[in-house]
Amino acid sequence: MSNDASPQSHRAINLSKKFELFSEQWQPKVIAEMNDYQFKIARLEGDFIWHDHKDTDETFIVLEGELRIDFRDGAVTLKAGEMYVVPKGIEHKPFAEKEVKLMLIEPRGVANTGHESSQRTAQNDIWI
Amino acid sequence: MSNDASPQSHRAINLSKKFELFSEQWQPKVIAEMNDYQFKIARLEGDFIWHDHKDTDETFIVLEGELRIDFRDGAVTLKAGEMYVVPKGIEHKPFAEKEVKLMLIEPRGVANTGHESSQRTAQNDIWI
Numbered sequence: 278m279s280n281d282a283s284p285q286s287h288r289a290i291n292l293s294k295k296f297e298l299f300s301e302q303w304q305p306k307v308i309a310e311m312n313d314y315q316f317k318i319a320r321l322e323g324d325f326i327w328h329d330h331k332d333t334d335e336t337f338i339v340l341e342g343e344l345r346i347d348f349r350d351g352a353v354t355l356k357a358g359e360m361y362v363v364p365k366g367i368e369h370k371p372f373a374e375k376e377v378k379l380m381l382i383e384p385r386g387v388a389n390t391g392h393e394s395s396q397r398t399a400q401n402d403i404w405i
Numbered sequence: 406m407s408n409d410a411s412p413q414s415h416r417a418i419n420l421s422k423k424f425e426l427f428s429e430q431w432q433p434k435v436i437a438e439m440n441d442y443q444f445k446i447a448r449l450e451g452d453f454i455w456h457d458h459k460d461t462d463e464t465f466i467v468l469e470g471e472l473r474i475d476f477r478d479g480a481v482t483l484k485a486g487e488m489y490v491v492p493k494g495i496e497h498k499p500f501a502e503k504e505v506k507l508m509l510i511e512p513r514g515v516a517n518t519g520h521e522s523s524q525r526t527a528q529n530d531i532w533i
Contacts, residue, residue, distance in 0.1 A: 290488045
């Protein structure tokens, strides 16, 4: 290692600090990529639309607050430190009574509303 | 929905509770899959070996404690709530002075020691 190389030359991604960079809801921000997958963080509050992703599973990890994901046959409620993988092709509708902060993991290019178009449809590939 | 369907018929994966199910170190446990990727949790303490993964990136998310990942040209230190994606082909060596609890995300079938064989080589696909 040369004298120029910092021992901390690689930078950690701090989730809390990333959330300080934006306040808008329903607009996922990309914070990292792994192969062709993206890690996105988002603030959600209120009701999303029913949708599914025909070609991929989708992972939700709640970091703060509480998220309910409704399915046609039930629901799951996720608190901070809890996660769930929605299988591909399964219709689901996220809902948060109060703002929830979460991380989404899914392949690059997946639309947040699946093949539905809505006011909730967000632009992809916004990095912070 | 029939009367038999529980409104919480889908089960959240609680990371803290999953850690209560094992105490051994350096033995990642699978807690979820997303397409052909696995979410694994592990307890690490001490030094790992230098290794790389020729074909895939590897994601580290620290849940409790502190993890240092050494690279040939530096290092990154991850605290709880921080993550890092090690690019494919990059040699790295995890180290934890005290036990760290973390989540790993990578494709199913990736060996924890890459193409190196060591006492640290763990069995894959152990679900909890």
